[in-house]
Amino acid sequence: MSFIQHDDRPDIFGESTPTEAVAEGEFGFQQPRHRVFPPIVIVAVTNVCDMACIHCAHPVIKKDRDYKATFMTPQTHSRIVEQTKPYRDQLWVFRYAADGESLLNPHFLDMVEETKAAGIGPVDLTTNAMSLTDEKMRRLLEAPVDIIDVSLDAYSKETYEKIRIRGKFEVVTSNLKRLVAMRDEIGAPTKIMTSIIQQKESLGEVAAFQQFWGEIVDEVLVRGLNTDLGIVNASETYFDDQIVRWPCPQFWKRVTINQHGEVRFCVEDWRNTGIVGNVEETTLAEIWQSSLYDEFRELHATGRWGDMTMCRGCQDWQHMRWDHGFEKAVARVLGTEAP
Numbered sequence: 001m002s003f004i005q006h007d008d009r010p011d012i013f014g015e016s017t018p019t020e021a022v023a024e025g026e027f028g029f030q031q032p033r034h035r036v037f038p039p040i041v042i043v044a045v046t047n048v049c050d051m052a053c054i055h056c057a058h059p060v061i062k063k064d065r066d067y068k069a070t071f072m073t074p075q076t077h078s079r080i081v082e083q084t085k086p087y088r089d090q091l092w093v094f095r096y097a098a099d100g101e102s103l104l105n106p107h108f109l110d111m112v113e114e115t116k117a118a119g120i121g122p123v124d125l126t127t128n129a130m131s132l133t134d135e136k137m138r139r140l141l142e143a144p145v146d147i148i149d150v151s152l153d154a155y156s157k158e159t160y161e162k163i164r165i166r167g168k169f170e171v172v173t174s175n176l177k178r179l180v181a182m183r184d185e186i187g188a189p190t191k192i193m194t195s196i197i198q199q200k201e202s203l204g205e206v207a208a209f210q211q212f213w214g215e216i217v218d219e220v221l222v223r224g225l226n227t228d229l230g231i232v233n234a235s236e237t238y239f240d241d242q243i244v245r246w247p248c249p250q251f252w253k254r255v256t257i258n259q260h261g262e263v264r265f266c267v268e269d270w271r272n273t274g275i276v277g278n279v280e281e282t283t284l285a286e287i288w289q290s291s292l293y294d295e296f297r298e299l300h301a302t303g304r305w306g307d308m309t310m311c312r313g314c315q316d317w318q319h320m321r322w323d324h325g326f327e328k329a330v331a332r333v334l335g336t337e338a339p
């Protein structure tokens with residue numbers, strides 16, 4: 001087994017900081033089997049995007065000196081599938097999202113088909129839907145992807161184009177409607193969701209968005225605005241200074257794998273500061289069961305998150321609630337029992 005040890009990653013652990021109060025609640029693995037493998041796996045098949053949304057870290061990291069446009073290779077993807085397959089019956093969701101637009105990876109549809117053929121699910125694709133051609137829709141629906149989650153982030157064209165820079169409102173909204181129609185035509189079981197982020201540019205539109213799209217798609221999600229660990233200049237008024245902090249649920253619920261096959265403990269870690277291993281060298285299960293991960297859990301469970309450099313200054317934990325994760329929306333839309 002080879003995963004990154006403390007000494008190799010001094011940037012994960014900083015100086016020891018004072019212990020903080022921990023919110024009251026039940027925190028831990030929801031099921032004993034989750035100790036063996038995370039119930040949520042997030043896969044970023046690229047860090048390339050065709051939009052530059054104002055709330056997103058992508059346009060910022062794209063200007064970093066070491067940014068390099070990368071697509072996950074089919075080999076790396078196969079490693080993830082192989083490593084996930086033995087635990088496929090205990091997943092809450094296997095989600096394609098994160099650092100860019102998955103549909104731009106030239107191998108993406110083959111990847112989705114590989115995942116579904118391995119019996120892994122439910123599979124979610126979160127997409128901006130700009131490049132969703134009829135042929136891609138058909139392959140996604142025939143795979144079948146369990147959930148397609150289209151990010152719109154605005155009700156009106158004017159607001160959409162202020163938020164989703166380079167996005168074309170008519171193209172995306174017509175793709176979303178076409179996707180629903182094609183799903184119904186071919187009788188695919190895929191559930192379709194759309195989402196809006198609560199941010200000042202769209203606050204007046206959230207209710208209209210929910211009402212309009214609520215009649216067309218299966219579920220409308222309203223997301224909180226994160227800072228992506230300070231990369232995005234999100235208004236601090238969206239966070240509450242008075243809340244007693246809770247352990248970050250990510251350590252008990254999910255891993256994120258980037259386009260290089262590197263495993264992150266935090267989905268917000270666009271700059272890959274908290275890498276804990278690589279699926280080319282070890283397995284997701286070994287990483288999840290490692291003493292390093294146990295140390296993360298122990299620090300968070302005891303109010304010592306400040307010893308972890310990324311977690312110390314983080315505000316985004318407030319939007320990662322134990323009782324209100326993406327998995328609840330997945331269960332709701334699929335009509336399965338909520339985890």
Ligand SMILES: C[S@@+](CC[C@H](N)C(=O)[O-])C[C@H]1O[C@@H](n2cnc3c(N)ncnc32)[C@H](O)[C@@H]1O
Nearest residue numbers: 055056098100101126127128151224225226232
């Ligand atoms: C990072 S995007 C990647 C997938 C795809 N490119 C898309 O636009 O859906 C995944 C989701 O995260 C949302 N998102 C991006 N930045 C965010 C932020 N700062 N806070 C909350 N959600 C964010 C996006 O709007 C989108 O719904």
Ligand code: SF4
Nearest residue numbers: 248266310311314317
């Ligand atoms: S506390 Fe913040 S930095 Fe740490 S894992 Fe959670 S969201 Fe990421």
